Amino acid sequence: MKPNRRVFILGGAHTTYMGRGRPEFVHRRHPDYGTRTNPGLEDHLGEAVHGALTATGVDAGEIDRGVVSNFLAECFCRQGHLGSMFAAVDPAFDGKPFLRVEPACASGSAAVISCVEAMQAGVDVTLAVGVEVETNRPGKEGVDHMALAAHWDKQRDFSQFLFPFLFGRRAKAYKEAFGATDEALARVVAKAYANASRNPQALNQSLDVSLEQAMTVDDHNYVFLEDEALRPHMKLHDCTAFTDGASAVILATEDGLKRLGKSPADCTELTGYGWSVRALGAETDPTRMSNMADAAAEAYGHAAIDPGDIDVVELHDCFSISELQQVEALGLADAGGAPALMKDGATELGGRVPVNTGGDLLGFGHPIGATGVKQILEIHRQLAGKAGAYQLSSSPQVGVCANLGGDDRTGIVTVQRAPAS
């Protein structure tokens, strides 16, 4: 879709993405265990929302509509009705329509699009916040909850580790179809950790994983799938880790910007989006992400861009193979061409089309409901020159986000343009 009423992104905020990668994260063997606890769902939600209001200089009372994206609060936190919890963040939100959306891992982009469509219906200033807390339950239980993004009755028994299994299948099929190597996957991992090292809010800011380490099976990077054929194709570092966090962005129409006393020159513009959903539980082609490719084609059409116009990308590297297949789904490389593109350095910070500049899911972390909002804010920051230590020097003009739900079942692609200079 292309917004008929133009939609501008003013900015936003992330909380520090928390989990085992952060030195301050409290766990059983942490010196602070028993004296301090990690921030909970409501803490992350409140911090991201207040952070976004502060970062943009917008008063809470100016927000006409809020949408919160979250996947699994019922399971991890015993909490539903998150729209109403969002309304509790600030007294000025009282009486506004606040909503929760859930298309699994693609929830964040859906929250932003719900805001965009509310703005087409007449409201002028909106706030999208994504939040997830996942580290508070044992890993085995957490893995079980994640499987709710697939078709439980048809697919749960594939493996104890359902999503690593589904994406391990993708990695194996991709290697066999295109002759890709472990090195190609390891390059995704090494880039993610390298980019995250410049990002003070990243889960894995202080962890280094070199290309060689990402290729090597050892005690730090072990294989764990039961299926012997898939086992070599999914190592620990190929997977995102359980993460807590929230990200929020504020959007406005031209009328909204006037009301706020803001100029389009301070904002990126969301110029188009594509959204494609396919049947849960149906078999997919493991060599490619055709549903995401459809979402990208729709978004590009509405935003009137070609893949060659794209200067910076956030894509959904829930597993390392996802990045290769989404580089192709987004049209940045032909089928099987992603490894060569990456080997040339094109997707690195100084490259032609930098991908996941803040470390994205593998490096920055993957608090599921937050991820899509996080991606859109990351692209906003790069296009607006606000990305701090990992700001691109190339003055990117067009940025794209690809947000994935399940095994290529929901795909949402958004396009942003830099502020008019």
Place this chain on the structure above:
Amino acid sequence: MKPNRRVFILGGAHTTYMGRGRPEFVHRRHPDYGTRTNPGLEDHLGEAVHGALTATGVDAGEIDRGVVSNFLAECFCRQGHLGSMFAAVDPAFDGKPFLRVEPACASGSAAVISCVEAMQAGVDVTLAVGVEVETNRPGKEGVDHMALAAHWDKQRDFSQFLFPFLFGRRAKAYKEAFGATDEALARVVAKAYANASRNPQALNQSLDVSLEQAMTVDDHNYVFLEDEALRPHMKLHDCTAFTDGASAVILATEDGLKRLGKSPADCTELTGYGWSVRALGAETDPTRMSNMADAAAEAYGHAAIDPGDIDVVELHDCFSISELQQVEALGLADAGGAPALMKDGATELGGRVPVNTGGDLLGFGHPIGATGVKQILEIHRQLAGKAGAYQLSSSPQVGVCANLGGDDRTGIVTVQRAPAS
């Protein structure tokens, strides 16, 4: 909000609402136990969607956008990502943007509004479906899941039966503030069961509860709250029962109707809506529903109606006290005036403003995510003359739905007008 692009409701379908009230519902002491199972989440979803397509004569391929409302599928059914499950209902849905929304018990109206706002953004034919399966877990576990609509950390310990406790508090406070009697509450229950008896899809079609039975504490209508002060104010029949079911409606713009070869004369029009959300966990005034009143005032303003214009109402009688307080929140009676209005017969099938003509939550059943969609379809049917055995003979022209989330935390009010004659 008032839709800038006019929005028409073509019709839809309910599944039979299943649970202990239905003779065909399989449970441990049912003769079919072990040989037959009750329909599951995907069964209800598919049946309602196909039913809506059949009822309206719309091809699945004409649907541009789908939104599914559901509260607790993760907990009861171990299933998330329901937008993608919705896309699995028909191959023609492949590639369309399908989304799940969750504002607890108000989810159904939020699904319809998400459709309405997508239509303001440019799509022309949409489908909203609400679904919930709640009978498949032990009651004690079910009650615990329902508590997720409140603030878990702050409120869960109030009572094992959190929502009966919260609404028992409302019943007690209302009686004390306005001198209302047990008979006033019992009248809500008796009306719900009487209306449901004409509704072949109602959970409690074959159960009779007279005014006297609803007033009497006995083995069929026991009290169960631990709190001695609240205990007399919440009997079993004052509460909705665990229900499985789904309801779906199809909506279109004027352009959509043209594409479908349909006339506005066959449709009701959604002329305005109000949506208000207040902070989860905050203390509420137990004598009234001020948040729902705000939603109603907003909806009436946009639809340019007064309470006196309303001919038929669906409101959210999750507990009997809810009906009294919402009759007042909707402006049909002054504070404390609902019992007198009901005693006069004004809200009965032949009355001036019939309320919950098909039995609504207490009689028809309350599959939570479905309820808001169900209400909107019930009003459509009454205004379009399609309500079958409980069709009003008064040719109602204006109908209103009130859909509640939590303890007056989310309120959504929609206004429909009858087809132009």
